[in-house]
Amino acid sequence: LKTQWQTQSEYQLARNSRLREMIHSIDKDVPRTDRHLPEFKYEDSAGLTAVRELLLAYLMLNFDLGYVQGMNDIASALWLVFRDEALTFWAFAHWMEDLEPLYAFDQHGIENQLKLVSTLVRFVDPHLMHQLERANSTHFLFCLRWLLVFFKRDFDVSGARKIWEVRG
The missing domain is CATH 1.10.8.270 (putative rabgap domain of human tbc1 domain family member 14 like domains)
Known part of the structure; x- marks a missing residue:
């Protein structure tokens, strides 16, 4: 290759x-x-x-x-x-x-992941979901980077590794 x-x-x-x-x-x-x-x-x-x-x-x-x-x-x-x-x-x-589905051009994979995040937030923290709805932020686009690079840009190397280990 x-x-x-x-x-x-x-x-x-x-x-x-x-x-x-x-x-x-x-x-x-x-x-x-x-x-x-x-x-x-x-x-x-x-x-x-x-x-x-x-x-x-x-x-x-x-x-x-x-x-x-x-x-x-x-x-x-x-x-x-x-x-x-x-x-x-x-x-x-x-x-x-x-x-690959997260990076695919058709964006269906990332859309599905963002819907899953929305469902989880609605279940785990309804108050937060209500605040996001009031702020018109239920698109969860602010989570995009987290999903695409698994928090690598948000934690130091050691912290990101721990998250990645859980992913398997």
């Missing part, structure tokens, strides 16, 4: 606008990934290089899904755990099998 993206000629890239767009998105997002961590601090950090290569290889594995913003966060967290290109790639691919 890695060889597939590495051997794309300029001629091929010129004739595949979707691939160019995906590579551009990856190249835009990866340099902004986890720069506060030492493993990702410098432009030529091993972590940034590994995440970029992993995402490009995954693009070749699942071109229909492609690359969606947020995948870089999942890839970087997994790289911090495994620090091995092959292990990280296959762990990422496995996670994406489960998460």
